[in-house]
Amino acid sequence: MRYASLGSGSRGNATLVVENERAVLIDCGFSKRNVLTRLQASGTDPRQLDGVFVTHEHGDHAKGVVALCEGLNIPFYASFGTARKMEWLEHPLWRCIRSDEVMTVGAMGVLPVVVPHDAEEPLQFVIENAQQRRLGVLSDLGSLTPHILSAYEGCHGLQVEANHDPQMLRSGPYPPSLQARVAGNFGHLSNQQCAQLLERLMWDGLQHVTAGHISEKNNARTLVGEALCGVLGCAPSDVRLLEQDAVSDWCQL
Ligand SMILES: [Zn+2]
Numbered sequence: 529m530r531y532a533s534l535g536s537g538s539r540g541n542a543t544l545v546v547e548n549e550r551a552v553l554i555d556c557g558f559s560k561r562n563v564l565t566r567l568q569a570s571g572t573d574p575r576q577l578d579g580v581f582v583t584h585e586h587g588d589h590a591k592g593v594v595a596l597c598e599g600l601n602i603p604f605y606a607s608f609g610t611a612r613k614m615e616w617l618e619h620p621l622w623r624c625i626r627s628d629e630v631m632t633v634g635a636m637g638v639l640p641v642v643v644p645h646d647a648e649e650p651l652q653f654v655i656e657n658a659q660q661r662r663l664g665v666l667s668d669l670g671s672l673t674p675h676i677l678s679a680y681e682g683c684h685g686l687q688v689e690a691n692h693d694p695q696m697l698r699s700g701p702y703p704p705s706l707q708a709r710v711a712g713n714f715g716h717l718s719n720q721q722c723a724q725l726l727e728r729l730m731w732d733g734l735q736h737v738t739a740g741h742i743s744e745k746n747n748a749r750t751l752v753g754e755a756l757c758g759v760l761g762c763a764p765s766d767v768r769l770l771e772q773d774a775v776s777d778w779c780q781l
Pocket residue numbers: 537538541586588589668741
């Protein structure tokens with residue numbers, strides 16, 4: 529199994545996961561045209577896509593889902609709550625997924641995991657192949673729950689959220705109400721919460737860790753590196769950070 533981020537941040541998210549040359553996208557928070565350009569940059573033919581898994585209804589995750597899937601005639605998978613918010617309930621390409629029920633697409637099993645976030649019924653995903661290689665994709669959550677920690681145990685690859693630095697958030701441009709939302713239990717993970725998460729999920733089999741959904745206003749990439757380098761046991765500059773406007777390198781599991 530291999531995976532790459534097509535872009536990550538508050539202006540759009542999409543993660544490509546490939547097994548046996550068949551692919552799924554986790555989220556499509558870019559326009560159809562933009563995501564097709566990014567797919568091409570990753571060396572992926574759109575015809576390899578078998579579906580799009582949608583974490584929640586926020587625009588940076590769901591914006592291009594329908595246009596892309598209608599264009600390719602492939603299904604999109606989302607919780608009932610997300611589909612209701614997006615007015616997808618009558619859409620012929622929508623497939624309903626539920627927390628803790630594995631959905632098999634091609635040679636991949638996709639496990640939806642419920643997370644605390646200010647959306648209708650947000651899910652994040654653990655993807656497993658036939659060899660039990662596991663990728664955990666986890667962003668847009670305000671706090672860590674025992675359920676999340678157990679669902680993401682034993683992952684060989686982790687793509688996690690390091691959204692904000694609490695000090696920068698407090699002194700940043702957001703109004704107090706939005707600051708409280710971002711920092712709250714249903715908001716986003718801070719760099720320090722991300723480090724705590726990784727500390728709990730660290731094990732011998734973990735090969736790749738990438739951090740994304742990094743706020744452009746309330747965080748600095750150097751601060752993410754400094755927060756995560758201890759738990760990852762590397763230099764701050766070697767912590768692998770995703771970018772908003774660039775396709776990442778592939779990670780192979
Ligand atoms: Zn988001």
